[in-house]
Amino acid sequence: MEPLETKDPKVAELIRKEQDRIEHGVELIPSENFVSKAVLQALGSVFTNKYSEGYPRKRYYGGQEWVDEVEELAIERAQKLFGAEHVNVQPYSGSPANQAVFFALLNLGDKFMGLDLSCGGHLTHGSPVNFSGKNYKCIPYFVDKETERIDLDVVKKAAMQEKPKMILSSLTAYPRRLDFKGFQEICEEVGAYHFADISHIAGLIAGGAHESPFPFTDVVTTTTHKTLRGPRGAMIMCKVEDRLHDKYHNDSQKNLSQLVDSAVFPGLQGGPHDNATAAKAVAFGEALQPEFKEYARQIVRNAKALADEVMAQGIKLVTDGTDNHLILMDLRPKGLTGKGKELQHAMDEAGITLNKNTVPFDPASPFNPSGLRCGTPAVTTRGMKESEMKVIGKAIAKVVDNYQNDSVLVKIREEIRELSKQFPIYPGMGILK
Numbered sequence: 001m002e003p004l005e006t007k008d009p010k011v012a013e014l015i016r017k018e019q020d021r022i023e024h025g026v027e028l029i030p031s032e033n034f035v036s037k038a039v040l041q042a043l044g045s046v047f048t049n050k051y052s053e054g055y056p057r058k059r060y061y062g063g064q065e066w067v068d069e070v071e072e073l074a075i076e077r078a079q080k081l082f083g084a085e086h087v088n089v090q091p092y093s094g095s096p097a098n099q100a101v102f103f104a105l106l107n108l109g110d111k112f113m114g115l116d117l118s119c120g121g122h123l124t125h126g127s128p129v130n131f132s133g134k135n136y137k138c139i140p141y142f143v144d145k146e147t148e149r150i151d152l153d154v155v156k157k158a159a160m161q162e163k164p165k166m167i168l169s170s171l172t173a174y175p176r177r178l179d180f181k182g183f184q185e186i187c188e189e190v191g192a193y194h195f196a197d198i199s200h201i202a203g204l205i206a207g208g209a210h211e212s213p214f215p216f217t218d219v220v221t222t223t224t225h226k227t228l229r230g231p232r233g234a235m236i237m238c239k240v241e242d243r244l245h246d247k248y249h250n251d252s253q254k255n256l257s258q259l260v261d262s263a264v265f266p267g268l269q270g271g272p273h274d275n276a277t278a279a280k281a282v283a284f285g286e287a288l289q290p291e292f293k294e295y296a297r298q299i300v301r302n303a304k305a306l307a308d309e310v311m312a313q314g315i316k317l318v319t320d321g322t323d324n325h326l327i328l329m330d331l332r333p334k335g336l337t338g339k340g341k342e343l344q345h346a347m348d349e350a351g352i353t354l355n356k357n358t359v360p361f362d363p364a365s366p367f368n369p370s371g372l373r374c375g376t377p378a379v380t381t382r383g384m385k386e387s388e389m390k391v392i393g394k395a396i397a398k399v400v401d402n403y404q405n406d407s408v409l410v411k412i413r414e415e416i417r418e419l420s421k422q423f424p425i426y427p428g429m430g431i432l433k
């Protein structure tokens, strides 16, 4: 029962270094966030020891009295937070959750539509290198070349022609709102399931800063660790009834919620990670508090402020702005096509963490793309507001213009360190002395 510090000083040291990194830099990767101390405690609890294949009150192993309660609590809170009819909190993460939905609704080789990776979709939305593109027939849709936005008329035309069994409304690097109602109208017209992956924007939806996919969708997945500010993990929410049962599942009596549950377990997963379930329950409880609404709104205000400053400094943004928590910088007009990787590295040197990203119709490869993606969930968690976004926006532009100048990068790093020190994330906490 020795503490980590003495039991394994090497790992303790690495944790300390990681904590130092996040405390003294700015975290702008839009899919990352900082969880509360309460979430960390639940994650590090004795629930990590338990196996509980099955669902509450229907398990395969003994000793489930407290696991059942914690899983039911997580489900109840998620239902309340999103107004979902049915919730499964067991998926290990976003990709397994999406895999379960494909498994529940489609047969191998079935046709579906998803936003192309280069236009802001996710690997699991049909990329040819992913299970979704390898095992199923993906008809990708793209953003408009001029507006760089999703054009639902184009999506509708393709859907009418292709008659997919499922249409995904989703994003991972798209800075504008998703029109769930518009997608649903298309799905109803062509008799397709509507599957929304809200991983990036779940916290905004929970906080009322983005339209909800309910009641417009059949199935919704989300990770729990992005804007929702919970532990690494995911969940699936769905309607109970399968409105397309007669069209697609004649041979089965199962409704939608049963299809989803049996796809997760025993279809794809074994025992759920009960410590993660406990931490999800804590995070959902936090998101149900009135102050979470203000947090969600501030994320968007911060993203807009960051967008405005970066554009004022002469950097082009995809769609010229943002409606949500992320911005996507297009480096091509600066003559930096394919320089995303070098720029990401220079930002690291300057204490600014973000990620290289393709921009729509990028002539460069995803490994050396022409864009940089950043978002505001994590900086908002630590209390930063619009004025800090201006400072960060200026720093980003300075790095872009001086990415090969080490002395400038060192100077920016010092400025970022001073700014960050004013917004401690885990003050006096953890194994840090």
Ligand code: DSN
Pocket: 031, 094, 122, 172
């Ligand atoms: N890797 C996540 C992101 O950064 O958007 C999505 O899974």
